[in-house]
Amino acid sequence: MLAEYTGAVVILLVSTILAGALLGVHLLLGPRREFAEKNEPFECGEKPIVSPKQRFTVKFYIVAMLFLLFDVEAMFFYPWGALFTELGWFGFWAMMPFLGILVVGLTYEWGKGALEW
Amino acid sequence: MEELLPAILKTLFIIAIAVGAFAPIITWVERKQSAVMQDRIGANRADIAGITLLGLLHPLADVLKLLTKEDVVPRGANRFLHMAAPLIAAIPVIASFAVIPYGGLYEFGETTIHLVVADLDWGILYIFAIASIATYGTVISGWASNNNWSLLGSLRASAQMISYEVTMGLSIVGLFMAFQTLRLTDMAVAQDASFRLLGFLEHFGWIQTLPGWLSWIQLPNWGLFLQPLGFVMFLTCVMAENKRPPFDLPEAESELVAGYFTEYSGMRFGLFYMSEFIEVVVIAALTTALFLGGWAIPFLPQETLIGAVSPVFGTGVATGLCMVLHVLTFFLKVIVMIWLQMQIRWTLPRPRYDQVMDLCWKIMLPLSLANIVVTALVILLITGGTS
Numbered sequence: 001m002l003a004e005y006t007g008a009v010v011i012l013l014v015s016t017i018l019a020g021a022l023l024g025v026h027l028l029l030g031p032r033r034e035f036a037e038k039n040e041p042f043e044c045g046e047k048p049i050v051s052p053k054q055r056f057t058v059k060f061y062i063v064a065m066l067f068l069l070f071d072v073e074a075m076f077f078y079p080w081g082a083l084f085t086e087l088g089w090f091g092f093w094a095m096m097p098f099l100g101i102l103v104v105g106l107t108y109e110w111g112k113g114a115l116e117w
Numbered sequence: 118m119e120e121l122l123p124a125i126l127k128t129l130f131i132i133a134i135a136v137g138a139f140a141p142i143i144t145w146v147e148r149k150q151s152a153v154m155q156d157r158i159g160a161n162r163a164d165i166a167g168i169t170l171l172g173l174l175h176p177l178a179d180v181l182k183l184l185t186k187e188d189v190v191p192r193g194a195n196r197f198l199h200m201a202a203p204l205i206a207a208i209p210v211i212a213s214f215a216v217i218p219y220g221g222l223y224e225f226g227e228t229t230i231h232l233v234v235a236d237l238d239w240g241i242l243y244i245f246a247i248a249s250i251a252t253y254g255t256v257i258s259g260w261a262s263n264n265n266w267s268l269l270g271s272l273r274a275s276a277q278m279i280s281y282e283v284t285m286g287l288s289i290v291g292l293f294m295a296f297q298t299l300r301l302t303d304m305a306v307a308q309d310a311s312f313r314l315l316g317f318l319e320h321f322g323w324i325q326t327l328p329g330w331l332s333w334i335q336l337p338n339w340g341l342f343l344q345p346l347g348f349v350m351f352l353t354c355v356m357a358e359n360k361r362p363p364f365d366l367p368e369a370e371s372e373l374v375a376g377y378f379t380e381y382s383g384m385r386f387g388l389f390y391m392s393e394f395i396e397v398v399v400i401a402a403l404t405t406a407l408f409l410g411g412w413a414i415p416f417l418p419q420e421t422l423i424g425a426v427s428p429v430f431g432t433g434v435a436t437g438l439c440m441v442l443h444v445l446t447f448f449l450k451v452i453v454m455i456w457l458q459m460q461i462r463w464t465l466p467r468p469r470y471d472q473v474m475d476l477c478w479k480i481m482l483p484l485s486l487a488n489i490v491v492t493a494l495v496i497l498l499i500t501g502g503t504s
Contacts, residue, residue, distance in 0.1 A: 003120050004235060004236055004237060005235060005237070006120040006121060006124045006235070007120075007124040007127065007128065007215055007233075007234035007235030007236075008212075008215045008216075008234070008235040008237065008243065010121070010124045010125055010128050010234070011128045011131075011132075011211070011212050011214060011215040011234050011235070012208070012212045012215075014125075014128050014129070014132060014211075015132070015207075015208045015211035015212045016204075016208050018132070018136070018211065019203075019204050019207045019208050019211070019388060020204065022184075022384050022387070022388065022391075023200075023203070023204065023384055023385065023388065025184055025384070026183065026184050026186075026188060026383050026384030026385070026387070027188060029184050029185050030184070030185060030186055030187050030188045030383050030384075031185075031187050032187065032188075033187065034189075036192075038189060039189065039190070039191055039192045040191065040192060041191040041192065041193065041194075041262070041263050041264040041265075041380060042191070042264060042266070042374065042379055042380060043264075043265065043266075044374070048264075048265065050265065051263075052263060052264060052265045052267070052268040053263075056268075056272060059276075060272050060275070060276050063276045063279065063280060063474075064275075064276070064279065066280075066283075066478075067279040067280060067282070067283060070283040070482070071279075071282060071283050071286065074283055074286040074287050074290075075286075077286075077287065077290045077489065078242065078286075078290065078293065078299060081290040081291075081293035081294045081489075082293045082294075082297060082298055082299050083297070084293075084294040084297070084493065084496060085294075085297055085496060085500055086297075088497065088500070089497060092493050092494075092497060095493075096490075099486060099489070099490065102486065103483075103486065106478075106482065106483070110478075110479070115474070115475070115478045115479060116471075117470060117471035117474050117475070
């Protein structure tokens with residue numbers, strides 16, 4: 001049962017070792033000559049005057065919320081799509097109200113301006 | 118544990134080809150193709166004892182340079198997360214090769230060879246799940262760098278990547294409906310066939326029998342021909358996920374210096390750079406497996422090929438030949454898809470950020486929902502809606 005996951009675990013391990021080895025060799029080979037000005041965050045040659053750790057525009061939060069809604073709803077299409085010919089017209093009419101709610105939600109967000117940038 | 122050795126061999130094979138050969142060569146192709154399109158000479162300087170090999174030594178020079186550069190962590194950065202971010206970005210990209218079949222199932226007497234690292238029955242979900250972990254890499258790298266450009270770039274990257282993830286998922290639902298599976302190996306087998314382009318005229322009884330030459334017009338049973346709109350939308354979405362031009366808003370050099378990896382140097386930057394190019398190969402392999410028939414040779418199904426060769430050379434040789442041809446066909450299609458991505462990358466200009474988001478939420482999301490409904494209706498008309 002779990003045997004088919006052997007390959008997935010192996011490739012995860014191999015890719016971790018590969019990426020880790022590249023980073024490790026770099027840390028060994030690279031020179032270390034630190035001084036205060038070099039470690040300043042890059043701000044086009046100026047001293048940074050604002051810290052990046054502050055509030056940013058609310059649009060990114062809205063997009064994240066829309067993503068959560070739509071991605072979870074999109075997940076329901078997957079098993080339905082894979083079994084569609086078995087379900088026939090019953091499956092079609094069972095899914096259409098769900099799709100309708102999705103479209104109504106999208107139209108509402110669109111009208112409210114949540115998709116404007 | 119008898120699965121362990123084949124799994125390791127298959128993993129090493131696909132990683133050696135994709136990460137060891139394809140990814141370095143397409144960094145060269147990227148420079149050379151841009152040079153050809155812009156009437157320049159392009160990368161041709163790196164040499165070993167005067168031998169330049171058309172500039173093919175540049176990827177090697179890049180790796181050596183990246184490995185020997187100083188590793189700079191900016192003041193105020195979170196050292197642990199700054200270190201972890203490139204790993205989080207690079208590892209999932211390599212690991213997503215696990216479920217992509219680069220060959221079919223071949224029987225040599227007692228032993229069977231199945232050319233896929235992990236044959237999961239929810240294969241496509243594995244790819245989506247693994248690929249969305251890479252989003253964390255970009256978000257963490259921007260946040261941990263203590264730099265304004267990095268943070269802006271990572272915010273843009275996160276919003277763009279999660280938006281296109283929704284459309285990417287919805288654009289291939291039509292494909293699941295056509296092939297009735299989520300398993301990538303089953304999809305490849307289903308695409309190893311062909312259908313008559315005008316067969317529907319007979320099916321609905323509009324024509325009793327097609328005249329001879331019309332019934333000879335056939336198309337391979339590929340996702341590209343069953344779901345043309347799905348193919349265009351899926352390719353757009355995965356290219357936007359990859360954040361390469363024309364969708365390189367998160368790292369727009371003219372606005373954000375280098376976006377979320379502004380504060381990265383040496384191999385830490387190299388891992389971000391490498392993961393972008395490996396993802397080009399992943400995209401090419403995935404679209405090949407989903408839409409271009411995977412390892413299938415058009416109009417030459419596996420049984421026909423083995424059946425034609427085995428009377429002359431025996432079944433073993435025929436199966437071996439079939440396997441080699443299938444793997445070569447797969448990588449040929451992958452090369453074509455890589456070429457297409459490079460062509461798009463150097464042809465289209467970068468859109469504004471609102472245009473990128475509008476394309477996703479206002480154009481492709483409604484279109485992908487409509488695609489699902491239309492596909493459902495067409496399938497029901499053909500099958501008659503009976504199970």
